[in-house]
Amino acid sequence: MGKSTQRILGFFNLFHFLHALFPFVIFLMYSCYFKIAMELYCFNLKGIFYAGD
Known part of the structure; x- marks a missing residue:
């Protein structure tokens, strides 16, 4: 078995x-x-709710 064949198998x-x-x-x-x-997404929702407060 040549090195190239082993390399291909590897x-x-x-x-x-x-x-x-x-x-x-x-x-x-x-x-x-x-x-x-x-x-x-949840962080943005909280930000929107708190900003509107």
Whole structure:
């Protein structure tokens, strides 16, 4: 087995590993984004209510 073949196999293993993790990463990103968006939204609502007081 040549070095190039091992490198290609290693790359495919890495790709497969990343592909397996991808949905989890996307889910984490979406949940973090959603959490931040909700906090900003609630903060803006409070700001609007307090400003109108």
